[in-house]
Amino acid sequence: MENYAREYDLPPEDEAWRLAAAQFAGAVLAPLVRDADREGRFSHDVVGRLGAAGLIDPAGASLLARCLIAEEIGAVDGSTRGFLAVQAGLVLAPIKTFAPAALREAWADRLAAGTAIGACALTEPEAGSDLGGMRTTIRADGEDVVIDGQKVWITNGGVADVLLVFGQTDAALRTRGLECYLVPSDTPGITRxxxxxxxxxxxxxxHAQLRFEGVRVPRANRIGEACKGFDVAMHGLEDGRLNVAAGALGIHRACLQASIAFARSRRQFGKRIGDFQQVGATLADMDTELRAARLLVHHAARLQDRGLDNAHAVSAAKLYATEAALKAATNAIQLHGSRAYSDELPLERHWRDVIALTIYEGTSNIQRVILARSLLGKDQGKSDGGN
Ligand SMILES: Cc1cc2nc3c(=O)[nH]c(=O)nc-3n(C[C@H](O)[C@H](O)[C@H](O)COP(=O)(O)OP(=O)(O)OC[C@H]3O[C@@H](n4cnc5c(N)ncnc54)[C@H](O)[C@@H]3O)c2cc1C
Structure with a gap:
């Protein structure tokens, strides 16, 4: 991108966050990312440095600025960008918005500084997209609640100091029975x-699976109101989803830039491969789709920055940006031929990483369900007993 700030009309304070994140990604993440991926190594050091740089909870930053941070981190390191979406979007945001003061004071600053790690436990073996189908139970017992159940695919689950655990108070109520509790990860009864x-x-x-057997926490650890756990989850997911969409822009951009450079330098049949029409057209589509995805992400962020509802725009941005980035990563590998087929280049890592962006925080199909519901509204004429 020649001049991101000018082309996308970024206010100077947002551009400053973008440059800070780009600097961090280049100086801290780029030298580590390939080995960390090869070795499957989670880095507490990177978390502390993200916090120290103010990138987990950028003080006073707009939502647009947080998207720019996610794009810059995502362009270099999908794992760290994924960490950020969970720590900031799924854990810190709900704590700051819904937690009682005592819990907020105990955890918010530490999570923002990266001296504590958080995880958000929604998914279960039998309940992924269908949050109302959760089987983890939450039972009141005096001044406490008791949690029993199993969670899977929990990002940060094995390293977290604090968990936001969602469960069911009454299975018949489905999403209207969900509650969310803050659970320190050293609470007895938790297996990770x-x-x-x-x-x-x-x-x-x-990524961890967690078991909760008779896990007891005070009722005062509830995040949000009684039976309003679904609202807490949606609040966190909307924040996290836009971070995911912005992270997809980073992967898309990295794939496009690598492809342009390669198409300029690689020669076959006596000319640059970029001068073959099919290759040039692929680059043109990758660039156009990146611009469209970026406008969707910025639009969704700017709506919220102006105090307007952005749920529809977030789903549209997540759906389009992640699918476009997946296509871009596939195209980048094709365009590089055999040399992209090992981890000498980051393209295969981008491709492996980006697929998850179309799955977590609501699959592409689930974004389409949300968008279609929002477009159609409630069926006012439903009187035939159908469901
Ligand atoms: C890398 C990674 C990190 C993750 N981190 C976390 C985390 O930190 N916390 C957490 O709680 N979870 C996490 N997850 C889990 C993730 O949120 C779920 O995988 C996701 O919500 C989908 O659930 P599922 O895998 O059970 O798929 P399912 O819900 O079983 O879906 C299977 C398929 O059916 C489709 N489908 C389901 N319902 C519908 C419908 N109504 N209409 C159309 N199609 C439908 C889906 O789109 C999908 O293609 C993570 C997953 C991954 C891969």
């Missing part, structure tokens, strides 16, 4: 294990 198997991507992230 790495997810079985080696992940396709995000290999420098920590």
């Amino acid at each position: 294990e790495p997810m079985p198997g080696k992940e396709l991507g995000h290999r420098a992230s920590d």
Whole structure:
């Protein structure tokens, strides 16, 4: 991008955050990223340095600035960008918005500084997209609640100091029965294990399965109101989803820039491969789709920065930006031929990482469900007993 700030009309304070994140990504992440991916190594040091640089909870930053940070980090290191989406979007944002003062004071600053790590436990073996189908139970017992159940694919789950755990107070109520509790990870009754198997991507992230057996926490640890856990989840997911969409821009951009450079330098049949029409057209599509995705992400961020509802715009941005980035990563590998087929280049890592962006924080299909519902509204004429 020749002049990002001018082309996308960024205010100077947002541009300053973007440059700070780009500097961090280049200086701290780039030298580590390939080995961390190869070795599947989560780095506490990187978390502390992200916090010290103010990038976990950028003080006074607009949502647009936070998207720019995610794009810059995402362009270099998908695992660290994924960490950021969870720590800032799924954990810190709900704590700052919904937690009682005592819990906020105990955890918010530490999470922002990267001296504590958070995880958000929604997904279960039998309940992924269908949050109302959760089987983890939350039972009141005097001044406490008791949590029993199992969670899977929890990012940071094995390294977190604090967990936001969602469960069901009454299965018949589905999403209207969900509650969320803040649970320190050393609470008795919690078992944490790495997810079985080696992940396709995000290999420098920590992914755990968690078991809760008679886990007791004070009722005062509830995040949000009674039976309003679904609202807490949606609040966190909207924040996290836009971070994911912005991270996809980073991957898309990295794939495009590498492809342009290669198409200029690689010669076959006596000319630059970029001068073959099919190759040039692929680059043109990659560039156009990146610009479209970026405008969707910026639009969704700017709506919220202006105090307007952005739920529809966030889903549209997440759907389009992640699918476009997946296509761009596939095209970049094709365009580089055999040399992209090993981790000498970062392209195969981008491709492995980007697939998860179309799955977590609501799959592409689920974004389409949200968008279609928002477009159609409630069926006012429903009177035939259908459901
Ligand atoms: C790298 C990674 C990190 C993750 N981190 C976390 C985390 O930190 N915390 C957490 O709680 N979870 C996390 N997850 C889990 C993730 O949120 C879920 O995988 C996701 O919500 C989808 O659930 P599922 O995998 O059970 O798929 P399912 O819900 O079983 O879906 C399977 C398929 O059916 C489709 N489908 C389902 N319902 C519908 C519908 N109504 N209409 C159309 N299609 C539908 C889906 O789109 C999908 O293609 C992570 C996952 C990955 C891969």
